[in-house]
Amino acid sequence: MIIYKTEEEIELIKQSANILSQVHGEIAKHVSEGVTTLKLDSIAEEFISDHGGSPSFKGYNGFKHSLCISLNSAVVHGIPSKYALQSGDVVSIDCGVFFKGFHSDSAYTHPVGDVPQEVTDLLTRTKESLYKGIEWAVAGARIGDVGHSIQTHVEQYGYGVVRELVGHGLGRSLHESPEVPNYGKRGQGLKLQDGLVLAIEPMVNLGTRHVVQENDGWTIRTRDKKPSAHFEHTVVVRKGKAEILTTFDYIDKALN
Template sequence: MPRDQHGHLTPGRISAQRPVSASIARPEYVGKAAPAPYDGGDLYDADEIEAIRRSSRIASDAITAVGEAIRPGITTDQLDVVAHEYVTSHGAYPSTLGYRGFPKSVCTSVNEVICHGIPDDTVLVDGDIVNIDITAFQEGVHGDTNRTFVVGEGSAAAVDLVERTREALNRGIKAVAPGRQVNVIGRAIEVYAKRFGYGVVHDYTGHGVGRAFHSGLIIPHYDAPQYDDVMEVGMVFTIEPMLTLGGTEADIWPDDWTVTTRDKSLTAQFEHTLVVTERGAEVLTTY
């Protein structure tokens, strides 16, 4: 089991990349070192929004399938199998697979891993928390979502962190309205998180999504007035707060993906893809 003597995660063994049928359309970046520059904007018409909704639903339902498989004794690589098979069996491409060289179809971020954990032979044990992040690409658009699960019986601190991170996402969504700057989202999240003394990760943010996996639009999860893009009806983006039980300083593993809290404190995350409407926001990655 790839953990050290303190129970903290260490890199595990990564299995071979799983194949995707040639009949499934790939994002343009697959097989390349990086995506092509994107300048298509973040506003979408009704037909495009419906396509993003369909991709988003595949991603969300795939997470539900993975969640049903989570239990003590399963490996994160086995969870990748569930995610990969669900997404591809529904005619979609798992967006992380081949994105800037990422080797798997889902990110599995356990305990102190903030984000971008690579599925491997790590065995989940009772009391772990694990974030499952899945994006599906279909009809030329991506839908992106994640949820954090408690494995077996978690501590009160872990359960509270998970539930309060879910609520932090809800608070961020409620702040969405046309005419407002995107920084109000982070302000709402940070005010809520600080009630419990949680750390709010700054270095990883929400983003524009749809025609591009990451459009360049930044959605902060903290009070950041420098991000002053104004929300408009038809704008599509993610909100995905990452909260910790301790500090927010981070380390990145040699794989150049796995991000952990430096103090090894637990961290949780939830994410939705949404569209700005005249009345606020509509979540596209419903479950």
């Protein structure tokens, strides 16, 4: 069932998304060599709690942490651990915030120290593809338009678009209909209408699109062990131009 949001509900999601965006900025200050991924997780949980929210992921289907932290060839759903970041790593930080009854969801992939140019390019182009997809999150377009725009942007560089994992609607639940694939055909799929809130989240691999699940039951990794990138925003479908509720501005400020 597709649940369209009222303006009052969108305002509450916007408040959730603002806390989430600030969380990402706070985490960005600490993504550096020697920092453990568990430390990043504790920073996020404390920040969310201090701002009156709760972590969307903690307790979700038994997940025990506030962040999904996916390193290098891990695409998504990585589990925070005692692993200390090293130069050359790329680390995807995926976070959700539940605030005043509504969820927001956002992800950003950081390079750590000196990263090969081909990996830097992967991150840049995956981030670009997120905004290419968002351009189509407008009333009258279709789900396939969003996915097609993402897919065509990254496949021109020879990258693999993950198909087993997709974006989604969100609101009172973390995952709502519809699914938002990062591939597709123009003019196909659900027709988008004003007030639909979506998490658009390209997951793009340096090599093959194929993935495997680790024995921990959570972590999804590239089959060829090559790096992956993941960027995500919470957006509202609008007439003419999508409204992006999360922002990377706090991350940019922290990094600069």
